[in-house]
Amino acid sequence: MTRSHTIAILPGDGIGPEVVSCALEVLDAAETRYGFTTTRTEYAAGANHYLETGELFTEVQDQLRDADAILFGSMGDPRVTPGILERGFILEMRQRFQQAANVRPVRLYPGVPTPIAGLTPERCELVIVRENTEGAYVGQGSTVHAGTPNAVAMQESLNTRAGIERVVDFSFRLALGRRKKLTLCHKTNILVAAGQLWQEVVADVAQRYPEVETDYVHVDAMCFHLPLTPERFDVVVTDNLFGDIITDLGAVIQGGLGVATSANLNLDATAPSMFEAIHGSAPDIAGKGWANPSGAILSLALMLGHLGEGDAAQAIEAATVEVLGSLPALAGADMGATTAELGTRIADIVRSGRANTELVPDSLLATLAALPASR
Ligand code: IPM
Numbered sequence: 208m209t210r211s212h213t214i215a216i217l218p219g220d221g222i223g224p225e226v227v228s229c230a231l232e233v234l235d236a237a238e239t240r241y242g243f244t245t246t247r248t249e250y251a252a253g254a255n256h257y258l259e260t261g262e263l264f265t266e267v268q269d270q271l272r273d274a275d276a277i278l279f280g281s282m283g284d285p286r287v288t289p290g291i292l293e294r295g296f297i298l299e300m301r302q303r304f305q306q307a308a309n310v311r312p313v314r315l316y317p318g319v320p321t322p323i324a325g326l327t328p329e330r331c332e333l334v335i336v337r338e339n340t341e342g343a344y345v346g347q348g349s350t351v352h353a354g355t356p357n358a359v360a361m362q363e364s365l366n367t368r369a370g371i372e373r374v375v376d377f378s379f380r381l382a383l384g385r386r387k388k389l390t391l392c393h394k395t396n397i398l399v400a401a402g403q404l405w406q407e408v409v410a411d412v413a414q415r416y417p418e419v420e421t422d423y424v425h426v427d428a429m430c431f432h433l434p435l436t437p438e439r440f441d442v443v444v445t446d447n448l449f450g451d452i453i454t455d456l457g458a459v460i461q462g463g464l465g466v467a468t469s470a471n472l473n474l475d476a477t478a479p480s481m482f483e484a485i486h487g488s489a490p491d492i493a494g495k496g497w498a499n500p501s502g503a504i505l506s507l508a509l510m511l512g513h514l515g516e517g518d519a520a521q522a523i524e525a526a527t528v529e530v531l532g533s534l535p536a537l538a539g540a541d542m543g544a545t546t547a548e549l550g551t552r553i554a555d556i557v558r559s560g561r562a563n564t565e566l567v568p569d570s571l572l573a574t575l576a577a578l579p580a581s582r
Pocket residue numbers: 293294297298451
């Protein structure tokens with residue numbers, strides 16, 4: 208019987224539609240080559256849709272819930288007040304669909320230029336797992352005496368044992384299938400209440416995974432260890448806001464936001480997981496053909512790995528790496544090809560079966576979803 212998957216497509220705003228269209232061309236190629244099919248439904252979520260209808264996530268959640276996975280472009284537009292789409296759509300989806308783990312690989316691929324002098328691909332292959340539903344992102348807070356010289360703003364960070372435990376347990380399982388090292392990244396010397404809870408949970412869960420070594424790094428120290436000695440890290444687990452910040456640094460190390468990808472994973476199969484490039488909507492270059500579609504195409508690979516299409520995922524990752532390595536610049540007018548041309552190049556390699564999987568022999572994107580169940 209042919210394997211079939213139901214996918215919700217959210218191209219979104221800015222460069223989102225361009226890069227998602229490349230990912231869909233690659234998906235066509237992968238289906239032909241690897242013998243599976245998808246049923247795709249596209250949803251008009253994002254700034255235009257919001258400005259026309261006032262609809263955010265709440266209105267589309269029932270339709271999206273039925274999908275096996277969601278492929279997401281990007282969201283954000285200068286015409287919409289900052290925060291409305293980010294909180295009303297992206298954060299709502301992460302919370303309502305309980306996408307508890309935001310998995311962001313930091314991998315320097317062969318042939319891809321990095322701004323870190325002397326860094327080699329062998330030294331840079333780690334995964335950051337960001338708690339994705341709590342912390343400062345719950346949006347709790349209050350302002351008193353707003354607009355006066357006595358204004359007081361309080362912004363809270365919510366940390367639950369259950370929320371931390373599920374993402375820590377996932378991170379240990381991930382580490383178990385890799386180099387068996389888990390690093391907690393926090394700021395326990397200042398955020399003592401939340402920090403202590405995170406440390407307690409890591410210590411408790413570590414008992415179930417005696418094979419995995421644990422380590423701890425403060426988030427500020429992470430900002431120099433990550434670029435200078437990334438080989439110290441295998442799996443890093445961290446709080447929502449710290450994860451947001453250090454994964455942008457991780458993206459820079461691996462060649463920029465255009466290359467970095469992420470999975471927002473629902474860990475108990477109660478709702479679909481969502482796959483997206485890390486870059487934003489980049490409205491300044493939208494429609495110019497200057498965006499690098501690799502982040503979106505690698506998010507497709509992550510999604511296919513998650514859906515059990517590991518061979519297709521690995522081929523897409525390898526094809527993307529091959530094309531990335533041939534570019535004179537990773538984005539912009541000097542990229543040497545347009546967004547659409549790059550998508551077609553990668554799709555052609557996948558369709559022909561010529562993808563050189565030696566480029567990424569240990570594809571994380573292909574294996575991520577095949578994690579053993581929780582103990
Ligand atoms: C990310 C983004 C989002 C976040 C924004 C767009 C809400 O920066 O996915 O890292 O802060 O989580």
